[in-house]
Structures are given as structure tokens and as C-alpha cells.
Amino acid sequence: MVNNSIQRTSKFRLFLAKEGNAYAFISGYALMFIIFIVVPVLLAVLLSFTLFDTIQFPTFIGLKNYVTLLTQDDIFMKYVLPNTIEFAVIVGPGGYLLSFILAWMLAQLPHLPRTILALILYSPSMTSGVAMSVVWLSIFSGDQNGYLNSLMLNYNFIQEPIQWLQSPQYLMPIMIIVTLWSSMGVGFLAMLAGILEINPEMYEAGALDGISNRFQEIIYITIPSMRPQMLFGAVMAIVSTFQAGAIGVTLSGANPTPQYAGQLIVNHIEDYGFLRYEMGYAAAISVVLLLMVLIFARVANSLFGSRE
Amino acid sequence: MTAPYLFNYGAKLYSEDGFETALGSEEALQAIRFMAESFTIYGMPLTTSNFYDSFRYGSLPIGVSNFETYVKLITAAPEIAGLWDIDLYPATVLSDGRELRYATGSAQASIMFAKTDKPDESWEFMKWWMSTETQIDFQQQLILNYGLEYLWNSANLEAFQYLPIPEHHREVILKQWEWLQEPVKLPGSYMQERELSNAWNKIVFDSVNPRVATDESIIIINREITRKMEEFGYLKNGMKMKEFKIPSIETVENWMGKNGQ
Numbered sequence: 001m002v003n004n005s006i007q008r009t010s011k012f013r014l015f016l017a018k019e020g021n022a023y024a025f026i027s028g029y030a031l032m033f034i035i036f037i038v039v040p041v042l043l044a045v046l047l048s049f050t051l052f053d054t055i056q057f058p059t060f061i062g063l064k065n066y067v068t069l070l071t072q073d074d075i076f077m078k079y080v081l082p083n084t085i086e087f088a089v090i091v092g093p094g095g096y097l098l099s100f101i102l103a104w105m106l107a108q109l110p111h112l113p114r115t116i117l118a119l120i121l122y123s124p125s126m127t128s129g130v131a132m133s134v135v136w137l138s139i140f141s142g143d144q145n146g147y148l149n150s151l152m153l154n155y156n157f158i159q160e161p162i163q164w165l166q167s168p169q170y171l172m173p174i175m176i177i178v179t180l181w182s183s184m185g186v187g188f189l190a191m192l193a194g195i196l197e198i199n200p201e202m203y204e205a206g207a208l209d210g211i212s213n214r215f216q217e218i219i220y221i222t223i224p225s226m227r228p229q230m231l232f233g234a235v236m237a238i239v240s241t242f243q244a245g246a247i248g249v250t251l252s253g254a255n256p257t258p259q260y261a262g263q264l265i266v267n268h269i270e271d272y273g274f275l276r277y278e279m280g281y282a283a284a285i286s287v288v289l290l291l292m293v294l295i296f297a298r299v300a301n302s303l304f305g306s307r308e
Numbered sequence: 309m310t311a312p313y314l315f316n317y318g319a320k321l322y323s324e325d326g327f328e329t330a331l332g333s334e335e336a337l338q339a340i341r342f343m344a345e346s347f348t349i350y351g352m353p354l355t356t357s358n359f360y361d362s363f364r365y366g367s368l369p370i371g372v373s374n375f376e377t378y379v380k381l382i383t384a385a386p387e388i389a390g391l392w393d394i395d396l397y398p399a400t401v402l403s404d405g406r407e408l409r410y411a412t413g414s415a416q417a418s419i420m421f422a423k424t425d426k427p428d429e430s431w432e433f434m435k436w437w438m439s440t441e442t443q444i445d446f447q448q449q450l451i452l453n454y455g456l457e458y459l460w461n462s463a464n465l466e467a468f469q470y471l472p473i474p475e476h477h478r479e480v481i482l483k484q485w486e487w488l489q490e491p492v493k494l495p496g497s498y499m500q501e502r503e504l505s506n507a508w509n510k511i512v513f514d515s516v517n518p519r520v521a522t523d524e525s526i527i528i529i530n531r532e533i534t535r536k537m538e539e540f541g542y543l544k545n546g547m548k549m550k551e552f553k554i555p556s557i558e559t560v561e562n563w564m565g566k567n568g569q
Contacts, residue, residue, distance in 0.1 A: 143356055145362075259509050276498070
């Protein structure tokens with residue numbers, strides 16, 4: 001009996017000695033992750049099966065929220081889903097491509113101009129709040145004092161000021177432009193680092209093997225060598241694109257945007273959650289958003305993930 | 309922002325029982341048509357980026373705005389001090405000669421929950437807070453401590469007389485106060501404001517006929533009101549379970565008359 005207990009204790013002790021430190025190190029991060037990410041996601045999934053008006057206790061109603069979302073919510077089907085997909089398809093891959101091209105071009109420059117230009121290109125993603133009110137709202141302002149309007153009026157392109165931010169046909173393109181401008185973020189920096197890291201001997205070997213122009217160089221050497229950075233950039237682009245929502249409201253000044261022209265899925269969630277006090281339904285929409293982002297991240301993984 | 313147009317044409321916002329919108333009436337349609345035509349035919353500027361700035365520089369001579377702009381113009385536009393004035397909200401002259409100049413203007417309210425276990429103390433507190441001396445005190449302390457930029461106007465009519473603004477401004481504000489009306493809030497009413505703005509947008513930008521745009525909005529608003537009424541238990545499977553009381557100006561005067569306060 002004494003032998004058994006000694007054996008058991010020493011197995012546990014062995015385990016502790018080997019891996020205890022590792023677990024102790026990640027316990028801090030794991031705790032934060034569980035509290036701030038896993039628990040809210042689980043709560044959102046749970047809430048999506050209930051009717052919750054933020055004041056009374058939620059009542060369980062099963063899949064009714066999802067059924068309503070897919071069959072009865074015409075704002076979602078007519079405006080939100082098309083807007084989100086249009087926005088995501090143009091800003092996501094478009095912004096990603098733009099980041100890659102700019103990172104590649106910057107990598108060709110010597111050190112000092114490269115650093116300065118990288119800072120210039122990165123700063124819009126950090127200053128979007130201030131830049132928004134000072135720069136964009138003045139350019140696209142709807143009265144005759146807005147920069148774009150007064151320029152076009154002076155040159156007689158138009159007779160009266162165009163309401164860039166209130167008219168449904170212009171709001172979406174402007175949202176896309178402004179988001180593309182501020183999308184050179186962390187992904188861009190990661191790709192720049194990735195390109196700079198590539199061993200120059202690979203290019204020489206490629207030249208020996210018959211690579212004739214720079215475009216082939218990019219496809220055959222640069223991109224395959226920086227797979228991890230491309231994956232990181234892609235995931236960041238996808239997540240931030242689907243999370244964009246405040247831009248429509250800030251630009252047009254109205255929540256929801258006029259005629260739902262700038263309504264993205266995040267605005268729709270906020271509408272149901274904070275304006276209509278239907279938290280269960282908002283939770284259901286957010287679960288759908290989570291699934292969409294997961295699917296697109298899977299696609300990115302299959303394109304760029306490591307094959308071993 | 310769209311509510312004064314409807315009030316001033318004599319249109320009701322909701323039906324008598326409060327379960328439907330009343331935007332289909334002739335007066336409402338006239339109001340909506342006027343709202344859109346001021347921009348499309350009469351050329352009112354659709355956006356003013358910063359009225360306070362434009363007013364100071366003289367590019368916009370006249371405008372309709374709120375108390376915040378007033379405080380800005382009083383405190384932060386010294387170069388035009390004394391050169392400008394305020395007046396009543398523009399009146400709409402109806403075909404039967406009535407001149408209506410209703411405008412919205414409420415900001416805050418105090419409420420006491422029905423389930424409170426201290427009803428008497430709460431009532432005493434509310435009476436004390438809204439009493440004239442307390443309101444005058446608070447109004448003047450703010451300005452004494454922090455300067456004229458912290459101008460705060462009391463809802464107490466008597467305390468308002470002590471506000472340190474020019475006499476003729478005070479008179480105009482008191483006169484306009486008689487024309488204060490707020491849109492009724494009932495379950496689903498946020499949809500009305502939203503759909504009115506959407507309808508205006510459709511008429512001005514997409515050249516949709518006002519009647520067509522309003523009809524589409526009416527369907528959406530009614531659906532939302534029904535949804536919310538069901539959620540709150542006023543409707544069940546389309547049958548009315550409880551009456552919904554819509555307060556109007558007469559109701560409020562009734563309450564005040566009854567309690568004598």
C-alpha cells in the first residue's frame with residue numbers, strides 16, 4: 001500500500017516537474033482568454049436562443065431567432081447582407097492586395113525612405129477617429145463649402161452641391177474608399193517584414209533558373225516564402241472588414257444610415273441590440289457573423305496555411 | 309427633427325388607439341411633401357456643416373437651431389455680439405387661418421418607479437429639486453463657478469426668469485415655450501422617425517412620389533408597432549388586450565388641473 005501511494009505521488013510530481021512550469025506560464029494568458037473571449041462567446045450563443053430585453057430575465061425560445069433572421073428579416077436580406085458582402089469583397093481582398101503591393105514597393109527602397117514612407121502609410125489606421133472628422137467630413141461635406149463640392153462647383157462640373165454622405169448611391173463607395181485608405185495596418189507591417197526577410201540568394205537562384213521578370217519573381221519566390229505573414233495579413237483583413245460598422249454612422253451622421261445604404265452587419269446587430277432592445281435576436285445575428293468570419297478564415301488558411 | 313413639420317400641418321402622428329401610425333392622412337402627406345419640396349424645389353441647403361461657423365462669417369444669415377448653438381453664439385462669437393437676434397419658430401399658416409409654430413424641446417425628465425419603497429421621500433425630493441429656489445440656485449451657481457459657457461436653463465418657468473440672458477431673448481423663448489410639443493413615444497415609435505427620414509431621403513434623392521414613399525413607410529411602421537405591442541402584451545394574436553393611452557396636450561393639462569400642482 002505504501003508503495004502504491006509513493007508511486008502515484010511521484011508520477012504527479014514527475015508531471016509537475018516536466019510540464020508544470022509551462023502550464024504556470026500560460027495560466028495567466030489562459031485565464032484572461034477564458035474570461036474575456038470564451039465566456040462572452042458562449043454567453044452570446046446561449047443568449048441567441050432566448051428572448052431578452054435587457055431588463056427582464058431571458059426566456060428560452062429555441063431556434064425562433066434564427067428562423068426569423070432567415071425568413072422574416074427583410075432589412076437583413078435586402079440591405080445588410082448585400083452591403084456587407086459588397087463591402088467585404090472589395091475592402092477585404094482589395095485592401096489586402098493594396099497592402100501587399102505597397103509593402104512590395106516599399107521593400108525595394110533603401111532604408112531611410114522606406115521607414116518614413118512606412119510610417120506615413122501606417123498612420124491612417126491609427127488615427128482614424130481624428131482623420132475622420134477633420135479630413136473626410138470636410139472633403140465630402142454636403143454643402144457648397146465642402147472641398148470636393150466647391151472644387152467641382154468652381155470648375156462648373158456640377159450646378160449645386162452633391163450630398164455625398166446623405167445620398168444612398170454615394171455613401172457606400174465613400175465608405176469603401178475611406179476604409180481602404182485606413183486599412184494599411186498591422187497586416188501591412190507584417191507583410192513588409194516578411195518581404196524584407198527573404199534570403200536574396202533565392203532571387204539569384206531564381207535568376208539562374210530562368211526567371212525573366214519581376215512579376216514571375218513575386219509569384220514564384222516572394223509569395224511562397226512569406227506564407228505565414230500572408231496568412232496573418234489575410235486573417236487580420238477579414239476580421240477587421242467584417243467588424244467595420246461605425247464608419248457608415250460616422251460619415252452620414254445618422255444611425256441607421258439613410259435608407260440603410262451604409263448598414264453593415266455590425267450596425268444591424270447594434271440596431272436590434274441597443275435601439276430595439278432585442279438582445280436575443282442581436283446575439284443570433286452575431287453568431288451568424290461569427291460563423292461567416294470562421295468560414296472565410298478557413299478559406300484563407302487553406303490558401304496560405306503551412307502544408308505540412 | 310421631422311416632428312415639427314407634422315405638428316404644424318395639424319397632422320396626428322398616431323391613430324386614436326395608438327396601435328397604428330396616422331401618416332396616411334392628408335395633412336401628414338402635405339407636411340411630408342412640404343418637407344421634401346423645401347429642398348428639391350425651394351433650394352434650401354441640404355447640409356450645413358457648421359451653422360455656428362457659417363453664421364459668424366456671414367455666409368448663412370438665418371437658421372433654425374437649438375440651445376447649444378445659442379450658447380455658442382453668446383459665449384464664443386464676441387465679434388458679432390449685439391448684431392444678431394432670435395425669434396419664434398417659423399409658423400405654418402394653414403388654409404383655415406391657424407398659425408401653428410410647434411417645435412420640440414424637451415431634454416430631461418425625472419421619474420419615480422411605481423415599486424419604490426420610499427414614495428413619500430422620493431416625492432419630497434422631486435418637489436425640492438424642481439422648486440424655484442433650488443433651480444435658481446443651481447442655475448446661478450453653475451455660471452458663477454464655471455462661467456457663462458455653462459449656461460443651463462431650468463424647466464421651471466419662474467426660475468427661467470432669472471437666467472442671465474438679454475431680456476428680449478428671454479421673452480422670445482418664453483413665448484415659444486407655449487408652443488412646445490413632443491412626439492408621443494409608444495412601443496415601436498422609433499421606427500416612425502427612422503422611416504420618415506428614409507422617406508424624405510427617397511423623395512429627395514430618388515425622386516419617388518411622396519405618396520408612394522409614405523405608403524411604403526406606413527407598412528413598415530405599422531408592422532414594427534404591432535411587433536412591439538405584442539412584446540409588451542397590448543396585443544395578442546392580433547386581438548387588443550389592453551388599451552394604450554396616448555397622452556396629448558389636453559391630457560397633460562387635465563392631470564395638472566386635477567392635482568393642482
